[in-house]
Amino acid sequence: MYFRIDWTGKVIQAKLYLNRRQCIDFDWGHQHRNKGDGRVFEKGTVHVQTYSVLSDGSTRRNSEARYMSNEEIAKYGELIRAFNSEVKFRP
Secondary structure (H helix, E strand, C coil), X not given: CXXXXXXXXXXXXXXXXXXXXXXXXXXXXXXXECCCCCCEECCCECEEEEEEECCCCCEEECCCCECCCHHHHHHHHHHHHHHCCCCECCC
């Protein structure tokens, strides 16, 4: 897992890699709006975007975000909070 920081030094994103491929982005550093369904995810609350593996082996991020599942919160929540204690997992 890699963490991205903003200009103030706060962690605003976590990127999960499996077998050297991007797998999941956990992002809370900006407001996000899904183009398809119009759902809005407020800054400070984690939205998740997953990646698909294409036939050529490359990856592409899916455009529709969602909130973290209960399983993801149980598995990654404590780690994310260790790097940014202000993050929210649900509105």
